[in-house]
Amino acid sequence: MALVLSEEQQLLKDSAKNFCEQNAPVSVLRGLRDSKDEQGYDQGIWSQMIELGWAGMAIPEAYGGFDFGYGGLGVVLEETGKTLVSSPLIPTVLVGATAIAQLGNEAQKQVLLPKIVAGELLTALALDEHTSHNPSKIATTATKVDGGYSLNGSKTFVLDGHIANMLIVVARTSGETDSEQGISLFLVDANAEGLNIARTIMVDSRNSSNIQFKNVVVAEDALLGEKDQGFNGLDSVLDIARIGIAAEMLGSMQAVFESILEFLKQREQFGVLIGSFQGLQHRAAEMYSEIELCKSAVRAALAGLDEPDTTQAEIAVLASMTKAKLSEVFFLVSNEGIQMHGGIGMTDEFDIGFFIKRARVAQQFLGDSSFHRDRYATLNGF
Amino acid sequence: MQSQQAFRIETRAWLEQNCPKSMRTSMVQEEVVWGGRNAEFANPDSEIWLQRMAEKGWTCPTWPSEYGGGGLDKDQTIVLGEELARINARPALTSFGISMLGPVLLEYGNHQQKQEHIPKIVRGEIRWCQGYSEPGSGSDLASLSTKAELQGDNYLINGSKVWTSYADKADWIFCLVRTDFDVPKHSGISFILFDMTSVGISTKPIQLISGSSPFCETFFDDVKAPASNLVGRLNEGWTIAKRLLQHERTMISGFGLSAGQSDNGGTTSTISSLEGTAMHYRGDSKKLSDPVLRDQIARFKIDADAFAHTSKRSIEESKQGQGPNATSSMLKNYGCELNKRRYELMLQAIGSQGLGWEGEGFNDEELQLTREWLRSKANSIEGGTSEVQLNIIAKRVLGLPDILSLAQK
Numbered sequence: 001m002a003l004v005l006s007e008e009q010q011l012l013k014d015s016a017k018n019f020c021e022q023n024a025p026v027s028v029l030r031g032l033r034d035s036k037d038e039q040g041y042d043q044g045i046w047s048q049m050i051e052l053g054w055a056g057m058a059i060p061e062a063y064g065g066f067d068f069g070y071g072g073l074g075v076v077l078e079e080t081g082k083t084l085v086s087s088p089l090i091p092t093v094l095v096g097a098t099a100i101a102q103l104g105n106e107a108q109k110q111v112l113l114p115k116i117v118a119g120e121l122l123t124a125l126a127l128d129e130h131t132s133h134n135p136s137k138i139a140t141t142a143t144k145v146d147g148g149y150s151l152n153g154s155k156t157f158v159l160d161g162h163i164a165n166m167l168i169v170v171a172r173t174s175g176e177t178d179s180e181q182g183i184s185l186f187l188v189d190a191n192a193e194g195l196n197i198a199r200t201i202m203v204d205s206r207n208s209s210n211i212q213f214k215n216v217v218v219a220e221d222a223l224l225g226e227k228d229q230g231f232n233g234l235d236s237v238l239d240i241a242r243i244g245i246a247a248e249m250l251g252s253m254q255a256v257f258e259s260i261l262e263f264l265k266q267r268e269q270f271g272v273l274i275g276s277f278q279g280l281q282h283r284a285a286e287m288y289s290e291i292e293l294c295k296s297a298v299r300a301a302l303a304g305l306d307e308p309d310t311t312q313a314e315i316a317v318l319a320s321m322t323k324a325k326l327s328e329v330f331f332l333v334s335n336e337g338i339q340m341h342g343g344i345g346m347t348d349e350f351d352i353g354f355f356i357k358r359a360r361v362a363q364q365f366l367g368d369s370s371f372h373r374d375r376y377a378t379l380n381g382f
Numbered sequence: 383m384q385s386q387q388a389f390r391i392e393t394r395a396w397l398e399q400n401c402p403k404s405m406r407t408s409m410v411q412e413e414v415v416w417g418g419r420n421a422e423f424a425n426p427d428s429e430i431w432l433q434r435m436a437e438k439g440w441t442c443p444t445w446p447s448e449y450g451g452g453g454l455d456k457d458q459t460i461v462l463g464e465e466l467a468r469i470n471a472r473p474a475l476t477s478f479g480i481s482m483l484g485p486v487l488l489e490y491g492n493h494q495q496k497q498e499h500i501p502k503i504v505r506g507e508i509r510w511c512q513g514y515s516e517p518g519s520g521s522d523l524a525s526l527s528t529k530a531e532l533q534g535d536n537y538l539i540n541g542s543k544v545w546t547s548y549a550d551k552a553d554w555i556f557c558l559v560r561t562d563f564d565v566p567k568h569s570g571i572s573f574i575l576f577d578m579t580s581v582g583i584s585t586k587p588i589q590l591i592s593g594s595s596p597f598c599e600t601f602f603d604d605v606k607a608p609a610s611n612l613v614g615r616l617n618e619g620w621t622i623a624k625r626l627l628q629h630e631r632t633m634i635s636g637f638g639l640s641a642g643q644s645d646n647g648g649t650t651s652t653i654s655s656l657e658g659t660a661m662h663y664r665g666d667s668k669k670l671s672d673p674v675l676r677d678q679i680a681r682f683k684i685d686a687d688a689f690a691h692t693s694k695r696s697i698e699e700s701k702q703g704q705g706p707n708a709t710s711s712m713l714k715n716y717g718c719e720l721n722k723r724r725y726e727l728m729l730q731a732i733g734s735q736g737l738g739w740e741g742e743g744f745n746d747e748e749l750q751l752t753r754e755w756l757r758s759k760a761n762s763i764e765g766g767t768s769e770v771q772l773n774i775i776a777k778r779v780l781g782l783p784d785i786l787s788l789a790q791k
Contacts, residue, residue, distance in 0.1 A: 003695035261780055276783040281776035288775060289712045296691035321684045328681075373680040382657035382670045382679070 003299045009075050012068070015052075016079035023048060024085045026351045032086060033205040039163055040199075040207035041086045047119065055093050056117035059101060063113035070240065070305040074247040074298065081251025084354055086206050088122050091160035094244040095237070096123030099168050102240075103185065103225035103233045112166075112187075124164035126155040126188075126211055127234075133367040135170070135238060136231060137178045140213060142171035142186060149173075149186065149223075151194075151216040159365075161209030162199040165190050169213070173228050180231040185224040192216050204361040205354070236312050239319035242366045243301040246326040249362050250298045253291055253330045256337040256355045260284065263341055280340060287336060290329045297322045317379050324372035327363040334359035389458050393465045400434045401471050402427035409472045417475055417506025419553050428472070435474035436505040442480055445488065450501035478547070479503035479510040481633040483556050486626045490573075490614045499554075499575070511578070512630075513543040513557030513600065514623070521770050523558075524567045524620060528602065530559035530574060532609060537561075537574060539582075539605040545764070549585040549598035552578050556626075562617050573619035576607035592756035627766060631714035634765045635693065656682070656724065660731035675730055682723055689716055709779065715771035718761035725755040 005013065024045050032040060049055065057073040059065025066072075073094065080089060097116045100108060100123075115121035129139055140153025151171055161167070167188040175182025190197070194216040202208045225233045264275030264284065274280060301318040304310045310318075334356040338345040345352050363369070404427045413424045415432055423429040435441050438452060443459050445451020454462060484503050487496060502508040519526040528541025539559060549555070555578055562570030582605040588597040614622050657679050661670050670676040696709055728751060729736045736751050738744030762768040776782045 002698070003691060004698045261782075264782060272785075273783045276785040278773070278785065281780075281782050282769070282772040284780055284782065285712075285772040285775035288780060289716050292709075292712060293685070293688040293692050293716070296695045297688040299695065300691040321687050324681075324684050325688050370677070373677055373684065376684060377657070377670070377676055377680040380657065380680075380683070382661060382676065 002303055003296060005075065005299075006071075008068075009071055012072055013075040013079060016054075016076045017082070019048070019052065020079050020083040020085055024080070024087075025083050026354055029084050029086050029205055029354060030351075040160075040205075041088065041163075045085070046087050049087060049089065050117075050119035054089065055097075055119055057093065059097055059113050059117055063101070063109050064117040065113065066117075070244070071302045073244065074302040077244055077247040078251035078254075078298075081248035082255040084252065084358055088160055088163070090241075090245065090248070091125065091164065091207075092116060092121070092123045095125045095159075095241045096121075096166075096168060098240050099123075099125065099185070099224065099234075099237045102237050103230075107221075108187070108224065121166060122160060122164045123166050123168055124158050124160040124190075124209075126158045126161065126167050126169045128157045129153070129155055131156075133364070133371055134178075135234060136180045136183065138170055138172045138183055139177050140169070140171045142169075142173050142184060144173075145217060148217055148219040151186065151188070151213040151218065153213050155211045155213075157365075158209045158211050160207045161211050162197050163207060167195075167211070168224065170230070170234060175228070182228050183231040183234065184227050185230045185234060186218055186222045187224050188216060188218055188222065192218070202361060204358040206358075206361070232312075236315065238366055239312075239315050240305060242319045242323040242372075243298070243305060243315075245362055245365055246294075246322045247298050247302065249326045249330045249359075250291075250294050252355055252358060252362070253294065253326075253333040256333050256352065257287060257291055259352060260287075260337060260340050267342075283336060283340070287329075287333055290332065294326050294329050297325050313379070317376065320367075320372040320376040320379065323367060324369045324376060327369040327372070330359045331363060331369075386457050386461060390461050390465065393462055394468075396438075397465055397469060397471065400431075401469060402431055405431045405472045405474075406469050407472070408470065413472075414476050415474065415506065416509055416548070416551070417477055417479075418509025418551065419507070420551070421506065421509075428474075431472070432474045432506055439504055441475045441506065442484060442504045445484065445500065445504065449488075449496050450504040475506045477503065477506065477509060478512055479508065482512060482626050482629050483510050485629050486622050487613065489625065490622050494610070495575075495613060508553045509548070509551060511546050511549045511552035511555050511600075513546060513555045515545045516542060517544050521767055523623070524571065526558055526560060526571065528557070528559050529563075530561050530572060530607070532561075535609050536606040537609060537612070539574075539576070539602045539607055541602055543600040543602075544597075545588075546585070546598045546600040547596045549578070549600045550587060551596075554578055555600075556613075558619060558623050561619075565617070568620045570617055571619040571623065572616055573613045573622045574607055575611045575613065576605065580605050580607070582606075590757065591759070592753045595757075628710045630765045631710040631771075634761070635710065635713035635717035656727055656731060659728065663732050663735065675727070679727055679731075682720070682727055686720055686724075689720055692716075711766075711771040711774040712779070714765060715762070715768050715775070719768065721761050722758050725751075725758040729755050 028042055028045065032042065053066050054076050056065035057068045057076060058070050059067070061067045077089065077094070080087070093116065097113060100112050104112065112121060127135060130137065140151065140155065142149040142151050151169060153171065167190055169186045169188050171184060171186060172182050173184040194214040196212040196214070197209050199207070199209045261284065264280060265273060267274045301322040304315055304318045337352045337355060341350065341352055344350050367375070404425060413428060415421070415423065415428050417432070432441070439445065439447055439450055440452045440462065443452035443454045443462050447453030480503060484500060487499060499508070514523060516526050516528060528539065528543065530537040530539045543557070554575060556573065556575050559572055559574055560570050561572040564570070582603040584601045585598040588595055588599060590597065657670060660672070660675060660679065661667070664671055670679070693713060696713065732748065732751065735744060735748050736755070738749050738752055740749060777784050
C-alpha cells in the first residue's frame with residue numbers, strides 16, 4: 001500500500017490546487033451565500049471542473065470515465081477542501097457515481113455514468129431520516145405496485161437534493177425499521193409526482209434539503225442493486241464516500257492550520273511575535289502532529305480503495321478509522337482556528353468562520369466520530 | 383523489478399534454511415540479545431541466529447559491506463524486512479551500537495574509527511552505552527560539564543553521567559564531554575569514545591518507581607581516553623550529538639508502533655490485546671460491557687492505526703541514505719504518548735488485578751503489567767521530553783520564532 005502520492009497523483013494535485021486558488025477561492029462561497037444563490041454552486045466553475053475531467057475521475061474508462069481511481073479523486077477533494085469549493089463533486093461524483101458503478105446493472109451504468117462524466121446528470125443520496133446518521137434505521141417504504149414500487153416517507157440532510165436530476169433513495173421493501181434486512185435502493189427522477197423537495201439553508205452555505213415522498217411511483221427497473229439485500233452494498237458505497245469526505249476535511253484543516261501559522265508569525269503583542277509564546281507553540285506542534293496522522297489515515301484509506309485485494313471488511317475498518325479521526329481533528333483545528341486568531345477570528349470578514357461552519361457539517365455527514373468509533377469497535381469484535 | 387523479485391526468492395530460501403525454529407516466535411524480554419564481551423544467550427538458538435545474520439551483515443542491512451554491513455539498497459532492505467516479518471523472525475541483535483552510534487559514526491567518523499568499531503557492532507562483539515545526561519543537564523543537555531582535558535596523547539576525563547542505560551553491562555561508551563569552558567555552551571562540546579574497563583570508571587544502578595532498572599549513574603575519575611577516539615572535530619560534538627538524538631527518537635517512537643500492534647507482540651508484555659483483555663476480565667463475550675472504556679479503547683486503537691500509517695509513510699518518504707529528520711520529534715512524541723495511553727487503558731482493563739506489586743494473588747503477567755505501566759511514564763522523558771519535542775517541532779518544522787534563542791547563546 002503506497003502512502004506517498006504517485007507522480008501522476010502529484011501532478012493532478014498541483015493542477016487542482018492551482019485551479020482552486022485561481023478560480024474557486026473562499027470568496028466564491030462567500031458570494032453564493034451573500035447573494036442567496038438559488039443553485040448554491042457556481043455553474044461556470046462546475047463546467048470548468050467537468051472540462052478538467054474531475055467528474056469522471058474514479059469512473060472506469062468503459063463508462064466514459066478516466067479511471068484515475070479514488071486516489072485521484074481524493075487529491076482533488078483535498079484541494080477543493082482547502083478553498084471550500086461548493087459544487088456537485090461530493091453528492092454526484094463521490095456518492096452518486098460510486099453508487100451506480102458499484103450497485104448498478106450494466107444498462108444503468110451504460111446510461112448514467114457517461115452522463116455524470118459529461119456533467120449532464122446531478123444526483124443526490126436520500127438516506128438519513130433522523131438527526132444523526134444511522135443507515136440501517138429506515139422507515140421510508142417502497143411497496144410493490146403494478147409495474148413497480150410506490151415510495152412513502154421522508155428524508156433529511158439530503159445534499160444537493162433541490163438541484164439533483166435524480167435521487168438515489170434508500171427505502172424499506174421488507175423487515176423491521178432498524179433491520180439491515182429488507183433495505184433496497186431506487187433511482188427516482190427528481191420531477192416524479194408526489195415528491196416534495198424543500199431546500200434547507202445550512203450553516204456551511206452548501207446545499208441540503210428535506211424531502212417527502214407521497215405515493216411516488218417508480219418502475220421496476222428503478223431498483224438499484226438487489227431487492228431487500230441493499231444494505232451491504234449501500235454500506236460499501238458509504239465507506240467510499242466517508243473516505244472521500246475525509247479527504248476534503250484533510251484539505252480544509254490544512255488550510256486552517258496554514259492560516260494559524262501565518263498569523264502566529266505576523267501578529268505582535270507585548271512587543272514580540274505571538275508565535276514565540278510556548279503556550280501557543282505547543283498547541284501548534286500538537287495540531288501539526290494530529291494533521292500528519294490524518295494525512296496518513298486518508299492516504300492509507302484511499303490506497304486501500306484502489307488496491308484490488310482489499311476486502312470490504314478491511315475498507316470498512318479503514319473508513320471508520322479515517323472518518324472518526326478526521327472528524328475529531330477537524331473539530332480541534334477549527335476551534336483552535338478561531339481561538340488562535342483571537343478577535344479577528346470571530347469576524348465574518350475573515351474566512352476562518354467558513355471553515356468551522358463547514359467542519360461541523362462534514363463531521364456529521366455519514367457518521368460523526370462517536371458513530372465511527374462505535375462501528376470500529378464492532379468491526380474489531382469488541 | 384526482476385532483480386528485486388530474485389532477491390526476495392533468494393532471501394526467503396536463505397531464511398528458511400538459516401532461521402532456527404525457536405527464533406520464529408515473538409520475542410520475550412529475557413531472550414533479547416544485546417551482544418558484547420559478556421554476551422548472554424538465554425536461548426542457545428539465538429547465538430546461532432546472530433552468527434548467521436551477522437555473517438551476511440543483516441544485523442545492519444543498510445550499512446556498507448566494506449565495514450561488515452549488509453550493503454543493501456532501500457528496496458532490498460524493505461524486502462528483507464518483509465521476509466523477516468513474514469516468518470515472525472526475532473531481531474538477531476538489539477543494541478545502542480546499531481540504533482544510535484553506528485549511523486553517526488558512519489556519517490562523522492574517520493576511516494580508522496569506522497574500521498575499528500563498525501564491524502564489531504554488526505557482529506555484536508562490543509556493547510555500547512550512551513553518556514549524555516548529567517545530574518545538572520537534563521532537557522538542557524548542552525549545559526553538560528563533564529570535562530575532558532588533553533594531556534599528551536590522551537584526554538583526561540572527569541565528571542559524571544546519569545541515566546546511562548546498561549552502563550554496568552556495556553563494554554564501551556560514546557560520551558559527550560566539555561572540551562572548552564570559555565565559549566557558548568554549544569561550541570565547547572566534543573564527542574568521544576572510550577572503553578568502560580578503563581581505570582577510574584565506576585557505575586551505580588538506579589532504582590525506579592517501577593523497581594530495578596537498567597539505568598545507572600556513571601562516574602569518571604581521571605579516566606584516560608586516547609585522543610584519536612574523538613569523533614569529528616574538537617568542540618564540534620554538538621552537531622553529532624543532535625544527529626544521534628534523532629536516531630534515538632526514531633528508535634523510541636517504535637514503542638508507539640508496538641502499541642499499535644498489540645495483537646501480535648512487539649511489547650515485552652505477554653498480555654496482548656487491550657480489548658481482549660478488557661473483555662476477558664469482565665467476562666464479556668461479544669461486546670465490551672463498559673461503554674466508556676470501549677470508546678476509549680476504540681479511540682486509542684484508531685490513533686495507533688493512524689500512527690502506524692504515519693511511521694510507514696515517513697519511511698517511504700525518506701530517500702535512501704537520508705536519515706531521520708525533524709519529523710522524528712513528532713513520531714517520538716506521539717509514539718510515547720500513545721504507549722503511555724496504552725498502559726493506562728490496560729490498567730483500567732484489568733482493574734484491581736493490575737495493581738499488585740509482588741507475591742501471591744497475582745499472576746506473573748499481572749505483576750509485570752504494574753511495573754511496565756510505571757516504567758512507561760519515562761517514555762515521554764527519556765530521549766528528550768515531550769515538551770522538548772514540541773519545541774523542536776515548533777521551531778524546525780513550523781518555523782515559529784524561537785524565544786529560547788537568547789537563552790541558548
